[in-house]
């Protein structure tokens with residue numbers, strides 16, 4: 001099973017069933033040298049994205065997993081090892097936001113955000129790194145934090161902003177660990193994006209014409225991983241021109 005993938009760049013994208021992760025998967029699959037491995041919990045949605053990619057002539061598979069479950073991420077690592085023998089690019093993108101006053105936030109909601117964004121980023125990176133270390137270039141870990149991981153003075157977002165600051169912190173230290181292995185680490189810090197994100201955890205209505213287009217952001221991510229040689233985009237802050 002490994003042979004057809006030897007010459008391909010294996011790209012693992014978490015949170016690929018919806019929003020930005022879906023668009024990054026579809027955009028990166030336009031490069032016929034890429035094989036995309038999509039990770040999220042909703043199999044039906046992953047199947048739909050796989051179908052879209054294949055209709056466009058791209059190559060993709062998926063592994064349904066909860067990224068906050070260490071057992072399930074060990075399963076993902078085994079699947080990748082058996083099926084591909086390597087990982088070139090890991091995009092830690094999965095996330096969720098629940099927006100309410102701290103006094104109303106439950107411990108379960110707090111933990112869900114920290115477990116997904118902090119623990120999930122840790123275990124996905126930890127268990128996939130051995131396969132990135134043994135891959136040829138490109139070798140890249142991206143962490144999708146948020147503009148709120150840099151500038152967090154927004155109410156109703158305590159748990160979310162804590163987790164996004166943590167993701168930026170992980171990327172800052174991880175970069176120093178991995179640069180000696182010639183592995184690039186990029187932290188994305190985008191402002192509000194037009195995706196189903198705010199449908200799940202509340203929040204507030206945005207003017208879709210003023211916030212970021214998920215497709216545009218996916219193109220930017222694709223550019224970032226395509227820079228060759230010694231150049232790494234360490235952090236990138238992205239906003240709409242006149243954000244809402």
Ligand SMILES: NC(=O)c1ccc[n+]([C@@H]2O[C@H](COP(=O)([O-])OP(=O)(O)OC[C@H]3O[C@@H](n4cnc5c(N)ncnc54)[C@H](OP(=O)(O)O)[C@@H]3O)[C@@H](O)[C@H]2O)c1
Nearest residue numbers: 015017018019020040041042066067094095192193195197
């Ligand atoms: N939208 C914004 O305004 C905005 C701004 C800055 C940063 N971000 C960040 O961008 C990332 C993508 O968000 P989005 O806007 O594309 O939202 P979205 O459309 O709601 O997508 C979130 C994705 O994360 C996955 N996910 C959530 N919890 C998971 C878990 N425990 N295990 C596996 N997958 C999980 C979801 O898949 P399943 O439900 O199928 O598991 C889904 O694919 C998030 O990290 C978010 O914090 C968003």
